[in-house]
Amino acid sequence: MKYLHVFAVFAACHPAMVLADEYGGQLSGRYTHQETMPQDQQGQAVVVGLTATGTNKSSGRIPFMDDARVVWGSVVALERGSGPEQGIITLVAPDGVAIAAYRGVATTQRGANGPLVSGQGTWEALSGTGAFRDYTGKGTYTRTGLSQTDFTGEWKGTLTKGRSAPETTASPRP
DSSP, X not given: OHHHHHHHHHHHHOTTOOEEEEEEEEEEEEEEEEEEEEOSTTSOEEXXXXXXXXXXXEOSSSOOSTTEEEEEEEEEEEETTEXXXXXXXXXXXXXXXXXXXXXXXXXXXXXXXXXXXXXXXXXXXXXXXXXXXXXXXXXXXXXXXXXXXXXXXXXXXXXXXXXXXXXXXXXXXX
16 A cells, blocks of 8 residues: 555656556448559459548547547558558547557458458557647557448557656746
C-alpha cells in the first residue's frame, strides 16, 4: 500500500508522467466510394481506392469515442484476392477528433452478390484535436466484409493520454 501512495505522489509531482490503458471498439461501416484500377490484362492484380463512413461503439474497459462518426480512406493492392492495405481512419466526436494510420493485409471471398473484402493488421495513433489532442497509442484491427458495401470491424490497443517527454523551458505548458 505504501508503494501505491508513493507512486501517486510521484505522478502528481511529475506532469510529464503518462499512463496507458487498454481500449477497444466495434466498428460498422459502409463503403461510399470504390475505385478499382486493374494492374494486369487478366484482372488478377488490382489496386482499389476506398472511402467509407460509419460508427464506433466503445468496447474497452474505459469508454473511448463511443458513438463517434468514423471516416476511412484506404488503398488495397490485391493480387489473386489478397494483398497489403493501408489507410487513415478518423473518429469524430463532439469533444474532438482522433486520427490513426493502419496497415495490414486484405483478403477477398466470394459473396452471393460479389466479392467481400476483409482485413486485419495494426494501427497507430497519429494526432487528435480537443479532448484527444495528447493521445498516442497503437494496436490491432480486424474487418469483415458483410456485402460489397457493408462491413464490421473491431479494434483494440493501448492509448496513452499525456506527454511522453518532460517539459523544458523551450516547451512550456499550454
